[in-house]
Amino acid sequence: MVKDVARQLVDVVEVTAERLGRLDESVARTKPAPDKWSIQEILGHLVDSAVNNHQRFVRAQLVERLTFPKYEQDEWIRLQGYNESPWQELLELWRLANRHLAHVIVRIPADQLGTLCEIEPYEPVTLEFLIEDYLVHLQHHLRQVDKQS
Template sequence: MDAVATELLQLVHAFADHLREVSEHDFTHKPLPTKWSKKEILGHLCDSAHNNLRRFICAQYENIPPNIVYDQDQWVALQGYQQVPQEELILLWKLLNDRIAHVISTMPPTRYALTCNTGRNTPALHTLEWLASDYIRHLKHHLNQIFPGAL
């Protein structure tokens, strides 16, 4: 998990600076009415961080695997990310990921195999180790949407 935490911090700290260079116009532009803007994609990454941080914590102490699902469209819509100041959103994203990196880097190895249910209608049990690796994959996917070809 140390390697995942290190990679997470490197990605977030490098891309936080790049995000600050994006003009407000480019950050809020929606390619289609039903598609997210770059700002909403970053908001989605904040929501993903919230939900995954909860998974990494709750799975370590709950007696049964916690059921923590995430309805991304509802979260993005209800958070109203298009109206959030750019710097505030970047800072939130950075701080949430700093917390995740801390939690997973200090997690005892005996807890890596603990599970969390992420399934909405059917069970989808994943180990914390898998969730951490998948979190990095997911992060890279969306950073490539914001900065095509960056990763």
């Protein structure tokens, strides 16, 4: 149920933001290896995921079938300089972007959840799948953050 996803989303971001808020900025910015993301960069990637999915979740309700570009994740991180963002601001941006997304998700009418969404170059999936997968992706990266903090 997407309403469960929305509830879990709020719970997980509140608990995580509280915990990561106590993390030292220098730890958040440490890259475990030159080609690996720091905690800040992972959070930045999750902001990118939130803003892209925000667009998908709203746009999918306005069309018969959604076609939307993917985002080039490493390039997005590099271009936005996430490792130089103020840590507390980035964390707050992430927390609030997700709270808003939860607010959007609970308002999607049930009959819209089957709308097909094609995120190029992948096969089309339903809006419901995108919403569920959004949380799975977020949790995957939070486990990565756990290991690095």
